Amino acid sequence: MPERTISTEQIYNGRAVKLRVDTIEKADGKSTIREIVEHADCVAVVVLDEEDNVVMVRQLREAVGKRLLEIPAGGIDPGEEPVESVRRELQEEIGFLPHRIEKIGGFYSTPGYCTEYLYLYLATELEASRLEAEDTENIEVVKVPLEQIPLLIESGEICDAKSIAGLLQFINLKR
Amino acid sequence: MPERTISTEQIYNGRAVKLRVDTIEKADGKSTIREIVEHADCVAVVVLDEEDNVVMVRQLREAVGKRLLEIPAGGIDPGEEPVESVRRELQEEIGFLPHRIEKIGGFYSTPGYCTEYLYLYLATELEASRLEAEDTENIEVVKVPLEQIPLLIESGEICDAKSIAGLLQFINLKR
Numbered sequence: 458m459p460e461r462t463i464s465t466e467q468i469y470n471g472r473a474v475k476l477r478v479d480t481i482e483k484a485d486g487k488s489t490i491r492e493i494v495e496h497a498d499c500v501a502v503v504v505l506d507e508e509d510n511v512v513m514v515r516q517l518r519e520a521v522g523k524r525l526l527e528i529p530a531g532g533i534d535p536g537e538e539p540v541e542s543v544r545r546e547l548q549e550e551i552g553f554l555p556h557r558i559e560k561i562g563g564f565y566s567t568p569g570y571c572t573e574y575l576y577l578y579l580a581t582e583l584e585a586s587r588l589e590a591e592d593t594e595n596i597e598v599v600k601v602p603l604e605q606i607p608l609l610i611e612s613g614e615i616c617d618a619k620s621i622a623g624l625l626q627f628i629n630l631k632r
Numbered sequence: 633m634p635e636r637t638i639s640t641e642q643i644y645n646g647r648a649v650k651l652r653v654d655t656i657e658k659a660d661g662k663s664t665i666r667e668i669v670e671h672a673d674c675v676a677v678v679v680l681d682e683e684d685n686v687v688m689v690r691q692l693r694e695a696v697g698k699r700l701l702e703i704p705a706g707g708i709d710p711g712e713e714p715v716e717s718v719r720r721e722l723q724e725e726i727g728f729l730p731h732r733i734e735k736i737g738g739f740y741s742t743p744g745y746c747t748e749y750l751y752l753y754l755a756t757e758l759e760a761s762r763l764e765a766e767d768t769e770n771i772e773v774v775k776v777p778l779e780q781i782p783l784l785i786e787s788g789e790i791c792d793a794k795s796i797a798g799l800l801q802f803i804n805l806k807r
Contacts, residue, residue: 460692460770469643469651474667474745476644476651479694485769492649493695494669496745517635518743519654520668525743562785565792566742568693568700570649570671573742575793594660595635607804610737617740618750618793625800629782 463488473497473532496566496573500542501530501619503561503627504551504580510600511624512551512583513615517595526599526609528620530575539576547580549590551598555580562626566619577623603628638663648672648707671741671748675717676705676794678736678802679726679755685775686799687726687758688790692770701774701784702795705750714751722755724765726773730755737801741794752798778803 461482468476475495482488504512515526531546533539540558547553562577601609606624609615615624636657643651650670657663679687690701706721708714715733722728737752776784781799784790790799 460694462694471653471667472665474651474669476649476669478646481694483769489767490647491694492646494649494651494746518740519635519637519656519666520745520747521740521743521749523743525740527743530744562796563788563791564796565693565696565700567746567748567794568696568698568702568792569705570695571669571742571746572695574696592664594658610801611805613738616738617743618797619742621737621739621801622793622796625804626785626796629800629803630786 460484492570494571494573496571497532498539498574498576499530499532499566500539500546500578501528501575501623502543502547502578502580503528503623504547504553504555504583505603506581506583506600509603511603511606512553513599513601513620514550515597515599525617526601526615526620527617528623530619533576540578543578543580545588548586548588549593550596552585552587553583554586556582556584561630562623564619564622575619577626579627635659667745669746669748671746672707673714673749673751674705674707674741675714675721675753676703676750676798677718677722677753677755678703678798679722679728679730679758680778681756681758681775684778686778686781687728688774688776688795689725690772690774700792701776701790702792703798705794708751715753718753718755720763723761723763724768725771727760727762728758729761731757731759736805737798739794739797750794752801754802 463480533542566573638655708717741748
């Protein structure tokens with residue numbers, strides 16, 4: 458074992474985020490701390506309609522002070538399977554129920570300091586279906602032709618890690 | 633303005649991570665909270681040697697309890713330009729000074745709750761050069777042939793968002 462946890466201090470236990478500070482003994486015997494954000498695992502979804510449009514969402518991200526264009530994503534509720542989260546999130550965020558859902562990948566969002574893992578799915582065969590939810594009032598649904606996606610990433614219009622990783626992973630799988 | 637910040641509570645002010653909780657008034661007049669992790673901006677670097685190997689790092693990520701294979705990345709120190717961070721980080725993490733550095737993109741890591749932005753660079757024309765730094769003792773340097781990268785992403789061997797986004801963005805730009 459290269460590192461050993463000596464003690465853990467719980468700093469904050471919130472709605473979406475927890476924070477703990479671990480004191481670590483490293484392999485060389487020196488001690489240090491690790492600040493660790495605990496966040497539930499999530500699903501992120503490349504949603505493709507029958508005209509080869511990617512269905513995306515534009516929403517205010519208070520942490521960065523901008524409205525960003527992203528693929529739909531959201532937390533896995535307790536007791537939910539990831540694929541159930543996909544069905545729920547898409548009905549809440551974009552008003553579609555997908556009849557076909559395929560797992561196409563997954564990744565840690567920021568493993569240097571956060572526990573969060575995102576399951577990446579492709580959702581197709583969409584049927585209009587709306588579920589009401591909190592905090593979805595200001596989500597704007599935006600359809601982007603698939604062939605425009607690489608350009609929107611290059612230009613910085615799509616500029617969050619999960620959307621870039623998810624969309625390019627899907628495009629590469631198709632090749 | 634769709635949202636207005638009513639108050640801010642500073643919860644934690646640590647070494648790499650700060651945490652604040654904002655109370656927000658939404659467009660409909662209802663109030664809610666936003667938990668926001670503050671993290672310095674970073675650089676992430678696709679490093680390519682003259683034999684078309686990607687120079688990557690394998691290191692223990694305590695937050696997820698695994699040794700992950702990632703592209704080199706690190707924080708921008710106060711007063712540093714991102715390109716200076718690239719030169720410093722690569723000498724600390726992989727023992728190379730790049731003589732050519734090009735910006736090829738950038739992205740927010742997790743804009744739903746974190747302020748961090750990553751500047752994405754391509755580094756080439758490598759010269760052996762080592763800078764000592766804390767917390768780099770357990771970093772293993774791994775050279776991966778560029779043509780194997782898509783397969784390592786598909787198989788889940790490369791499984792963090794910045795590495796997948798950065799590597800696929802580089803590969804797509806080359807096409």
